[in-house]
Amino acid sequence: MDKLRICIVDGYNVIHKAPELRKLLEGNLLSAREGLVRQCAEWCSQRGDFSKFYVVFDGDSSVAPGGSNPAPGVNVIYSRSHETADERIVELVEERRPDCEYTVISNDRYVRDKAREARATVMSVQEFCATLGRTRRQGTGGAGSSGSEKADLTPGQEKAITDSLRQEWGV
Helix, strand or coil: CCCEEEEEEEHHHHHHHCHHHHHHHHHCHHHHHHHHHHHHHHHHHHHCCCCEEEEEECCCHHHCCCCCCCECCEEEEECCCCCCHHHHHHHHHHCCCCCEEEEEECCCHHHHHHHHHCCCEEECHHHHHHHHHHHHHHHCCCCCCCCCCCCCCCHHHHHHHHHHHHHHHCC
16 A cells, blocks of 8 residues: 655745745745745645645744635644744654655754654755746646756655665665
């Protein structure tokens, strides 16, 4: 039986590191959050390989329009009182279900280290943005592509390479 794939995104970390979202942040925080959730929904639907997709933010959901699930396929989680988003992400990963594989998107060292300790796959914000760009180009028929680019790897191929490198590097 295939394992369920769960993706957990460190919301504000991605917003502050991704140029397109950082630009939205200049308008206001709500625009940046909505932009990230839209991008995640697009990325998730294009890939189709994640069973569950979470974006975790610091703070409380009472300031967020549209409830806790503003985009199809993306669940938004806000940290609880006296808890940071980083702590919430680590808690989600450490509660690891044996029938699930986890991917965490963050540049935060603490989050990345804890995710690795819990045997989750870690993706940098830059990798996420690059992958999002590839899925957008593919979704639009490769607009802007010269046609000489190599085919992208499937998620299964990416995972196999990552696992192989982890073994090789002893991570």
